[in-house]
Amino acid sequence: DGGITQSPKYLFRKEGQNVTLSCEQNLNHDAMYWYRQDPGQGLRLIYYSQIVNDFQKGDIAEGYSVSREKKESFPLTVTSAQKNPTAFYLCASSSRTPFLFFGSGTQLSVL
Amino acid sequence: QKEVEQNSGPLSVPEGAIASLNCTYSDRGSQSFFWYRQYSGKSPELIMSIYSNGDKEDGRFTAQLNKASQYVSLLIRDSQPSDSATYLCAVNMNNYGQNFVFGPGTRLSVLP
Numbered sequence: 669d670g671g672i673t674q675s676p677k678y679l680f681r682k683e684g685q686n687v688t689l690s691c692e693q694n695l696n697h698d699a700m701y702w703y704r705q706d707p708g709q710g711l712r713l714i715y716y717s718q719i720v721n722d723f724q725k726g727d728i729a730e731g732y733s734v735s736r737e738k739k740e741s742f743p744l745t746v747t748s749a750q751k752n753p754t755a756f757y758l759c760a761s762s763s764r765t766p767f768l769f770f771g772s773g774t775q776l777s778v779l
Numbered sequence: 780q781k782e783v784e785q786n787s788g789p790l791s792v793p794e795g796a797i798a799s800l801n802c803t804y805s806d807r808g809s810q811s812f813f814w815y816r817q818y819s820g821k822s823p824e825l826i827m828s829i830y831s832n833g834d835k836e837d838g839r840f841t842a843q844l845n846k847a848s849q850y851v852s853l854l855i856r857d858s859q860p861s862d863s864a865t866y867l868c869a870v871n872m873n874n875y876g877q878n879f880v881f882g883p884g885t886r887l888s889v890l891p
Contacts, residue, residue, distance in 0.1 A: 699876045708787060710867070710881035711823075718877075726877065758822055762876040766811050768869075770822040 670695045672771035674759050679776045681746065681753055689744045689774045691759035698763065700742040704728060705756040705773075714757075717742055746776060754778050781806045783870050783882035791888045798855040800885050802868030805849070811874055812844055812851045815867040817884065823867055827853060858889045 672693045681687045693700065699718045703711040713726030717736040731750025736742055746753045759771040782805040792798045800814075811830050815823035829835045829842040829851065841854040851870075855862055868882040 701876065708883055710783065710883045711869075711879075712881075713877065713879070716877040724877070760876075766871050766874040766876055766879075767813075767825060767828065768823075768876060768879060769825075773820075773822045775820075 672759055672761055672769060674757075674771035674774050676774060677772065679774055680779050681776060682779050684748045686745055686747050687776070689746070689757055689759075689776070691742045691744065691771055692740055693742075693759075693761045693771075694740060695761055695763070695769065696739075697761035697769070698739070699761060700736070701760040701762075701768065702726075702732070702734065702742070702744045703758040703760060705758060711758065714744065781870075781872070781880045783868055783880050785866075785868050785882035785885045787883055788886040789888050790885055791890055792858050794858060794860060794889055794891050796858050796889075798858045798862065798887055798889070800853040800855075800866050800868075800887065802851045802853075802870075802882055803849055804851070804868075804870045804880070806870065806872055806880070807846075807849060809846075809849075809870045809872050811871040812842070813869040813871070813879075814840075814842060814851075814853045815869060816862075817865045817867055819865075855887075858887075860889050860891050863887055863889045 701716040702714040715734040717723035760768040814827040817823045827842040865884040
């Protein structure tokens with residue numbers, strides 16, 4: 669079955685640590701996205717990529733980094749510069765239509 | 780600042796009733812409108828999309844769009860306890876995937 673796989677489901681970060689969230693899709697979609705969801709707030713775009721080896725900052729990119737070396741993969745690194753990383757992180761992809769398909773999400777918490 | 784507003788709820792309706800969820804948006808140039816359902820701890824799931832003024836029906840769901848009033852709504856007929864979830868309104872200005880603006884969501888509770 670086609671879909672988007674995010675891992676891990678839960679992740680804990682220690683002070684000063686970088687952590688990487690995985691996102692893999694087999695939908696053959698060109699575009700991939702990372703969103704952050706905080707309680708009571710709408711999804712906010714962190715980074716997006718429309719093609720391999722190219723990505724753009726979204727609304728809240730500070731403290732995050734991404735790479736897009738393969739069409740199927742779009743990992744997100746939460747760096748130590750992100751001082752408030754606790755949130756639910758959602759990876760999404762889309763084809764030429766504006767529909768977003770989401771992965772199952774990663775809940776990141778700070779130890 | 781492009782904004783999408785929703786009543787956070789919770790909206791409580793009895794089983795079998797019609798649930799009405801509302802959303803307003805600030806960008807008059809918005810072109811496409813979506814409703815996502817999100818169960819607690821899960822990812823959003825697309826349930827409806829609408830592009831032109833009027834109503835669009837899909838099973839128990841009806842989306843309504845009024846561009847002049849910058850208003851989009853979702854009606855759920857014959858509400859079931861399984862409909863209890865948070866409903867996210869999303870608006871896209873130009874149909875590019877990176878230009879979605881999401882509302883904070885309305886939490887719906889359907890009481891048996």
